[in-house]
Amino acid sequence: MNQADFLNIIVPFKDKVFRLAKRLLVSNQEAEDATQEVLLKLWSKKEQIGEYNNVEAFTMTMTKNFCLDRLKSKQANNLKLVHSNYQDENTSLQKQVEAEDSISWVSKIMETLPEQQKMVLQLRDIEQYEYKEIGEMLNMNPTAVRVALSRARKTVREELIKKHNYGVS
Amino acid sequence: MELANIEKLLEKYFEAKTTILEEKTLQEYFSQEEVAPHLEDYKSLFQYFSIAKEEQFTKHVPLKTKRNYYKWISVAAVAVLVLGVYFGNQPSKGGGIDPQERIAAERAYQETKRALAMISQNLNKGKEKMLYLNEFEKTKNKIFN
Incomplete structure (x- = not known):
């Protein structure tokens, strides 16, 4: 499997991964990092992708686990997830919502x-x-x-x- | 879509008994400008869902794996090593020194050897003389003890 094949596989659900991550982590930045991490993990397992009967569901589960781990480690560190989404001018959605x-x-x-x-x-x-x-x-x-x-x-x-x-x- | 139907669907919706299709009907209904006044509260809910669906992941994912990179570095290192050993050994292998040079080198070697022997002989002579110094030591000990 090369890069193009992989990208074709993840295109249908990469936004969903991001949105789920954002729902859990709230912060845009955190969600982007999480999505990237999850997709890279998937990429490193690209040889086994054929064996999963539902790559999308598998990826969503991975996302869920990753984000929950992330939240847990933040809590353990006694840190709150800080998000500065209101400063982010690029997210048109945020503006739309704010409106x-x-x-x-x-x-x-x-x-x-x-x-x-x-x-x-x-x-x-x-x-x-x-x-x-x-x-x-x-x-x-x-x-x-x-x-x-x-x-x-x-x-x-x-x-x-x-x-x-x-x-x- | 008639109002009674929407109300029924809403009820089912909150019991989580609607199908995807029915939920789509609800979303469509609430996406229009005019909704029944007593259902106004739900409008923002469904509108939020349709807006939230639009959000996209825009960050680039760097798919070039690091492992690949290391592999090529090691290949380059091995190549350098092999070339180094090959070219490093070449002069000694192809040692075509002509006889005249060899004789001259041998003579130089003998000369050097002789010179070094002379130095060591003289050094030994000097050392013998140094033995007298021991007498001083002995006398000094006798006097002080």
Whole structure:
């Protein structure tokens, strides 16, 4: 397998890897580093790629594990993930989101969810994977995925309604 | 899409019982400008999801592995080593010294040997004379002890 083949394989899901990493790590910088790390790890295992029946799911699992490890080590070091996304002029998304305040609440509310619910919500409502696939990626059974997802969606709804009722703008 | 249907889908959505297709219907509904006033709250939720989907990873991944790099360095090192040994040994192998030079070199060698022998002889003579100094030592010891 050469570089071009590898790039063709990762193109469909590299953005998804990045978005999942960003969901967990919050910081743009951290998420970029994590994505790079994960893709390089995949590249170093390129000879075995044919053996995995679902490279995408495998990569997402790798991403999840990497990010959780990262969070754990940050916690152990008693350091908080610092993110300076608001200074980043390049992310048009951030600007877009900032423009529409109540939309940015959703992302803030999602930040407060437990890790597992965050990931489930990300993988389902943003990446639109099937329950079975999510179960495979997160090593959960599909029923547990549904339960976590329902909880996450309800929490987001409650928080959102709360915010709207306060009329905070 | 009629309102009753959307409400039903929303209910299913929060129980996590919707299919991907139904969720897409919801997203489509909430992406339009006008939504029913009592559903306004959900608009930002679904809009956020569709915006978040657009974010891309733009950083370049350096796929050139370091291992490859080291491999080539070692190849170069081996090449240099082999060439070095080959060219380094060449003069001694092809040692075509002509006889006249050899004779001259031998004579020089003999001369040097003779000169060195003379030096050592003289040195030994000098050393013998030094033995007298020992007498001083002996007398000195006798006096002081």
